[in-house]
Amino acid sequence: MTDIQASLRIVLVGTQHPGNIGSAARAMKTMGLSGLHLVAPERFPDVEANTLAAGADDLLASAAVHADLDAALAGCHFVLGTSARRRHVPLPELSPRQAAAQLVEAAARGPVALLFGRERTGLENEELQRCHASVGIPTNPGFSSLNLAAAVQVLSYELRLAWLATQGPEAPSGRPVPGAEPEPPATADELERYFAHLDQALHDIDFHKGKPPEMVMARLRRLYLRAGLDARELKILRGILAEAQRMARLARGGPMKA
Ligand code: SAH
Secondary structure (H helix, E strand, O other): OHHHHHHEEEEEEOOOOHHHHHHHHHHHHHOOOOOEEEEOOOOOOOHHHHHHHOOOHHHHHOOEEEOOHHHHHOOOOEEEEEOOOOOOOOOOEEOHHHHHHHHHHHHOOOOEEEEEOEOOOEOOHHHHOOOOEEEOOOOEOOEOOOOHHHHHHHHHHHHHHHHHHOOOOOOOOOOOOOOOOOOOEOOHHHHHHHHHHHHHHHHHOOOOOOOOOHHHHHHHHHHHHHHOOEHHHHHHHHHHHHHHHHHHHHHOOOOOOO
């Protein structure tokens, strides 16, 4: 599983109980995964994590600990977030099976991430907004929240099945067709810079007309994330925004920027 081992990040955000970090490491290792990333864990390293890792201590030792989500997602071009319940964030929802297939496919083209939330409160809305889609494990509607490490196990298992499916004799080779090499996909950080630019440009052209911009921005984020933009497409879009800003400045009689 070397290809997805190198580019798939399992990101645990704000984990409260170190035992869950250990159990998650064990869940991952049994399924052949190794890229454990922790964002601001409450207690780590911690002996409880090692106890519950039960032999997956190597994953704990090599885990990357980040101060914030931006750092954990640096360079990622595809991000999914798991959630135990429907949120107000308008995101497409995937089953674990669909999510695993898309992650394995995307991991062949560069770093990808799967996010897991805090034990008590899950992922925050702003964290889910960084995701291309959310992933829900179908559960008893009256009791829908799995233990964090159990959720990691379910998704790791699906990732293994999806990866195994690419290893069969008729699996695609992954080699690009000569002359049709794809552009590199846009990374999460490039997309964030684009969204900041878009936000500014919409203000500059007075798109919102005094209405609050949050809902429109959330919908536009969903639209752009769904499109799976590559780096070149993003550059074109940024060029359009810059031109719209220039026209708006001209219309206001402001100075022309070279
Ligand atoms: N009360 C929290 C539950 C968090 S459970 C909430 O409502 O969001 C801790 C983490 O485990 C979640 O953030 C998610 O990453 C994962 N998880 C638990 N149950 C899940 C489910 N049914 N589907 C997908 N992820 C789940």
